[in-house]
Amino acid sequence: MTRPASPAFTPARARGRAAPGPQAPSMLGAVWRRLTSDTVIQLAVIAVLLIAWETVTRLGLVHPFLLPRLSAVLERIYNNALNGKVFMDLGLTLYRAAAGFFIGVAVAIPLGVMMARNAGVRWFFDPLVSIGFPMPKISFLPIFILWFGIFDTSKIVMIAFSCFFPVVSATYAGTLGVDKWVIWSARSFGARESQVLREVVLPMALPQILTGIQIAVPVGLITTVVTEMLMGGPGIGGSMMAAGRFADSVGVFAGIVEIAVLGAIVVKGVERMRAYLLRWHAEARH
Amino acid sequence: MGATLNTLWRYTPLLICLAIWEILATAGPVSNQLLPDVASVGKALWSLILDGELLRQAGHSLYRAATGFLLAVVIGTTAGLLMATFRGVRLVVNPIVQMFYPMPKSALIPVMMIWFGLGDMSKIVLIFIGCLLPVVISAYNGARGVNPFLIWSARSLGASRTSTLVQVTLPAAMPEILNGIRTALAFAFILMVSSEFVIAKDGFGYLISQLGDGGAYEAMFAVILVVAAAGFTADRLYGAFVRHQLRWREP
Numbered sequence: 001m002t003r004p005a006s007p008a009f010t011p012a013r014a015r016g017r018a019a020p021g022p023q024a025p026s027m028l029g030a031v032w033r034r035l036t037s038d039t040v041i042q043l044a045v046i047a048v049l050l051i052a053w054e055t056v057t058r059l060g061l062v063h064p065f066l067l068p069r070l071s072a073v074l075e076r077i078y079n080n081a082l083n084g085k086v087f088m089d090l091g092l093t094l095y096r097a098a099a100g101f102f103i104g105v106a107v108a109i110p111l112g113v114m115m116a117r118n119a120g121v122r123w124f125f126d127p128l129v130s131i132g133f134p135m136p137k138i139s140f141l142p143i144f145i146l147w148f149g150i151f152d153t154s155k156i157v158m159i160a161f162s163c164f165f166p167v168v169s170a171t172y173a174g175t176l177g178v179d180k181w182v183i184w185s186a187r188s189f190g191a192r193e194s195q196v197l198r199e200v201v202l203p204m205a206l207p208q209i210l211t212g213i214q215i216a217v218p219v220g221l222i223t224t225v226v227t228e229m230l231m232g233g234p235g236i237g238g239s240m241m242a243a244g245r246f247a248d249s250v251g252v253f254a255g256i257v258e259i260a261v262l263g264a265i266v267v268k269g270v271e272r273m274r275a276y277l278l279r280w281h282a283e284a285r286h
Numbered sequence: 287m288g289a290t291l292n293t294l295w296r297y298t299p300l301l302i303c304l305a306i307w308e309i310l311a312t313a314g315p316v317s318n319q320l321l322p323d324v325a326s327v328g329k330a331l332w333s334l335i336l337d338g339e340l341l342r343q344a345g346h347s348l349y350r351a352a353t354g355f356l357l358a359v360v361i362g363t364t365a366g367l368l369m370a371t372f373r374g375v376r377l378v379v380n381p382i383v384q385m386f387y388p389m390p391k392s393a394l395i396p397v398m399m400i401w402f403g404l405g406d407m408s409k410i411v412l413i414f415i416g417c418l419l420p421v422v423i424s425a426y427n428g429a430r431g432v433n434p435f436l437i438w439s440a441r442s443l444g445a446s447r448t449s450t451l452v453q454v455t456l457p458a459a460m461p462e463i464l465n466g467i468r469t470a471l472a473f474a475f476i477l478m479v480s481s482e483f484v485i486a487k488d489g490f491g492y493l494i495s496q497l498g499d500g501g502a503y504e505a506m507f508a509v510i511l512v513v514a515a516a517g518f519t520a521d522r523l524y525g526a527f528v529r530h531q532l533r534w535r536e537p
Contacts, residue, residue, distance in 0.1 A: 042381040049382070066401060124299045131300070134521030135514040136475035139490070141483070142498040142506060147320060219476070221390040226480040229395065237393070241484070244396035252396045260389040267388035
């Protein structure tokens, strides 16, 4: 990724002519520019951090219990991948997170739309949502454990409850903010109410709904890990707590790397989904 | 008078929910163990307040949340502004931010336990890390979005780089920074309660689990409602603070 000085102010012909100059210096320059491009430097920073981790631990500057060697952590992850433990842990965590998330969203989006369109529904749910939104939902976990036991049901209900509020308030605000003129013109062209909802209101509210979802996803992952840590059993949170209890810090760090990778995949996946769903929208054009 | 009635009308749904709770708990098929009735929860709350237990644990919890949160606000805003101003800072800090941003911060609880033990420090550092990233990212995006003409004018009028940063970029980026801080505030409460559940020694989370383990469900419900109310109040106070800070903006 070389960066020409100012492409906007250079005519196309001049840019084409600049290339065949004196051969050697421009090639060196190109190599230098490539080496100092943003992406390469940022990758180098990560590499330096990882090398520093390995070096510091190999030299014994840090007690291996506090910070195990990077190579030991990677070896553990590799072994866990071979015996399938990684996939079982991450699969279970992902299953709980996804189940709770989809239940929460499946309730939140219709409710948010109804709140925006029906005064009665709005009257009843608006104060409840505006009180529920800023509460730390995780504090309700003991109640859900009391009601639903310590297995998957209570975890999934807890995750759904956490994911529900960001999505419902974003859907409500997004649907409420849809331009009245667009709805009126769709109606005057003879669209039925269901068509107006499907073809006009939901697409126009979609950017804000997706923003709510992008808040709900990390909150859901945090909640999943906490519920697993508290209730134990298989799943990445439970495995990390078990490793911590046996003073197995390699296991703890392996768990962190695994959940970080899972989180990165999920969060990037949601960003991709947003870009795909909104490819018609103005925000996709820059 | 009209305003009072309006507020009452607005919060009637809440009273309806309380009524449904009371009916379910006293007359319904749900056993009183699973859902204590409103009056006994209120009584349990009152006795927790009277013997000072609730206030003591609240002090522990809020001290940690406030310390981690405030550190994150100061350091995060500075880091975000510097990232937007200096390429070198951006190139070093950005990959670290990108790496840690999607990670569920609660996964760090066992490491915090290994590094800082069971005391205050482990929770403060966890809350600090969790709150830091939203603040850094919003300060960076806010500072990057500042109209460059503002910065160029300040520079051409002879302002130094530092004073431009403090007097032009920071106020112009303030709306977005304040938004990021609101997210951080929510994370501070989530991580406070979560870490106290997992590393149970003192604080709200400890009190809740201890009461639950002891079967004192009325008191457990009471403390949970207090924590929820604390999170809600903090958010409302912060909202009022933001409106006061941004009153210079055109509506």
